[in-house]
């Protein structure tokens with residue numbers, strides 16, 4: 451895809467991976483909109499990156515509707531949706547699990563991503579091209595203790611990636627899952643303050659670079675899924 455002049459919608463663009471991706475894609479000539487729940491954080495990120503802010507929660511159906519209305523009014527067409535918004539939630543052991551633990555994280559990581567993609571798919575099928583990037587996790591490939599909730603949502607996202615690939619390839623739509631291992635961001639923190647860079651851990655910029663690289667490939671082919679590891683994170 452030619453990133454220059456393309457129209458890209460990134461969910462969860464006020465911090466971390468989403469913000470770094472917005473910055474890099476803007477610098478590469480794309481028109482980018484970012485979403486997020488906190489207006490102050492989102493507008494600060496918009497100022498920093500040059501991206502267009504849409505205050506919206508992917509867990510709220512009306513917000514998804516409104517995101518597309520505002521995006522299409524501003525940009526007219528969509529070339530790429532990046533399903534990046536994601537939360538970790540509580541990490542209960544299985545014998546401590548509550549329905550609320552599953553419900554809150556599934557609403558963002560699974561239901562939100564699916565409904566955002568559904569709306570993109572309507573547009574992409576009509577225009578016969580488009581890209582969806584799902585930000586998964588290495589937790590989408592291998593689970594661990596205390597990861598009943600988060601890992602299950604990322605396994606679910608991976609299943610949806612494969613379903614959408616099967617449905618949308620014939621419309622020239624490329625659905626790509628990027629699975630980062632630990633990235634030094636505000637993820638999982640309650641204060642929402644970005645972590646300082648850690649020398650041997652991944653930074654949001656590596657993931658932004660990965661997203662740019664998979665998008666830049668000629669549309670004849672695409673990379674269905676890839677993981678990004680820190681070389682020596684211990």
Ligand SMILES: NC(=O)c1ccc[n+]([C@@H]2O[C@H](COP(=O)([O-])OP(=O)(O)OC[C@H]3O[C@@H](n4cnc5c(N)ncnc54)[C@H](OP(=O)(O)O)[C@@H]3O)[C@@H](O)[C@H]2O)c1
Pocket residue numbers: 461462463464465466467468485486487488489491492506507508509533534535536537558562585586587588629630631632633634635636637638
């Ligand atoms: N950091 C890691 O170690 C890591 C590793 C693998 C995968 N990932 C995945 O990468 C993605 C981004 O993570 P990150 O590390 O950049 O997290 P982050 O620093 O916490 O940033 C998350 C972004 O998403 C937004 N967001 C959260 N819930 C949202 C919702 N319901 N609707 C709209 N926006 C929402 C946040 O803004 P507001 O809070 O203001 O809404 C923020 O802009 C997530 O899907 C995560 O699962 C992260």
